[in-house]
Amino acid sequence: MIKGNPQLNKDNFTFSENYQNGKYPYFTRTAFNNGILGYVNYLDDEHKIKGNCLAIGMIAMQFFYMEKDFYAGQFTKRVIPKGFSLTSRIATYFIILLNKNQQKFQNLLVRNFEDSFNKTKVQLPIKNGKPDFDFMESYIAELENERLYKLDTYLTQSYILTEEEEKILAKSQNIQWGEFKMGDLFERVTSKKLAFKAEELPKEMTGDYILPCLTSSFKNQGLNYFVPKDEATILQNVISIPSNSDIYRSYFQSNEFTILSDAYAVRWILDDVELLPDQYLFAVQCINKVTDLPIYSYKNKLGGWNVVKDKYIQLPIKDNKPDYELMATLISAIKKPILKKVALYVEGKRETTKAV
Structure with a gap:
């Protein structure tokens, strides 16, 4: 009903x-x-x-x-x-x-x-001419258990710290840091202006509207609308930063998206190094220590690249250059205890599902 x-x-x-x-x-x-x-x-x-x-x-x-x-x-x-x-x-x-x-x-x-x-x-499955709810219950439980088993196996293999990660965590309080100018580390990515307004766009994928687009929102990493891929500048594996917001929080965008308004994207250019996802995640946290502050309010208009590019952020260094290996290893080591908690939750769910 x-x-x-x-x-x-x-x-x-x-x-x-x-x-x-x-x-x-x-x-x-x-x-x-x-x-x-x-x-x-x-x-x-x-x-x-x-x-x-x-x-x-x-x-x-x-x-x-x-x-x-x-x-x-x-x-x-x-x-x-x-x-x-x-x-x-x-x-x-x-x-x-x-x-x-x-x-x-x-x-x-x-x-x-x-x-x-x-x-x-x-x-529906039936038994004695009526819907067989017992079968429905057990069938879904069986599917759950199958997927939980795969997830449990993956997580168990993923949360064990390597010897190198254990060393990095042990000495994380003694990391040597250096200051770097944002404009020396990153360049702003040029993107084609789209002829859409946010209020005209769907908030879910529908028809040709399948590409997430970026605005100044901090909800869902700023990706709350969808546009067609045709004629859009498709970006991936870059950092997004709002340019007109009360919350200037950057995010690493690992999936395809484009830019709609009041935000921009930057990519790493120093040393001609192509950053790995974990290294980008490390850089995001360092950027947010500088840009995600009350002084960067909507009224002050301080979020544009012309301002942010002159700001300095701190990164771990080795031989006076960013320590890329440490950046990746430390983020990987930080993620694993979280994965372990998820694995323990999944294990508990599996025990419940087994009973069914």
């Missing part, structure tokens, strides 16, 4: 992107993060929606499982089971079936969605 949600406009309250600062998910039309734009604390019972249901936004037309009570934005609906109870795995089974109809639903007008949904047929 499908129902419309009591809708709240996010302009009427404050919400946090971090679940630790809000108890209830705020579900919207986005396809990112399971449709959850952010988190809010208790608002009121009138708008609070009971969890353990499926929810769908009227743009991406993707179904998601909402386990806990939540609030919702405009143009969202929920699907409530009739005559049976959802579990996370049974919900996953239905989501896989329903999302096969995504293209069909996207071609509909919003007002026609409910009628089309009610007429949509899906194939």
Whole structure:
């Protein structure tokens, strides 16, 4: 059974992107993060929606499982089971079936969605003439366990520190640092200006709009819109920096993207060295110590490359040059304890799944 949600406009309250600062998910039309734009604390019972249901936004037309009570934005609906109870795995089974109809639903007008949904047929396993929910539960558990096993194996191999990494961590307090001018380390990448405005663009991939584009936002590393690849300057393995923002935080962009507005990209040029991803990640943290500061506010207009190129950052040095090997090894060593925590979480999930 499908129902419309009591809708709240996010302009009427404050919400946090971090679940630790809000108890209830705020579900919207986005396809990112399971449709959850952010988190809010208790608002009121009138708008609070009971969890353990499926929810769908009227743009991406993707179904998601909402386990806990939540609030919702405009143009969202929920699907409530009739005559049976959802579990996370049974919900996953239905989501896989329903999302096969995504293209069909996207071609509909919003007002026609409910009628089309009610007429949509899906194939289910049956037992004694009724849906076999036990099979659905165990089938999804089996798939989970298979993928968790692969992930567990990969992580176990990935979080063990090498002898060199252990040495680097042991002496990390005694690293020799040197100062380098940003303009000597990086050059600004030239990109073609796009004839789009952010408000005109989709926030999810759709049709030809498949290339993420950069703005001054710090959400999702500044990549919150999509444009066609045709005639766009496609960038990859560079650092992005906002030029017109209240938060001047740089990011390493490892995947393909382009630039829309109020931001730019820089690439390493010193010593004709092609930096590895971990070395770029190291450089990003060093840049942010200099640029991600309150003085670089929107009002002061200090984020442009003409200003940033004259700033100095500190890097570890060897023979008066950046110590490239240390940069890569230290970042790799820092990531591994985090991977170990993920591996322990996956191991716990596997034990639960095995029981099912």
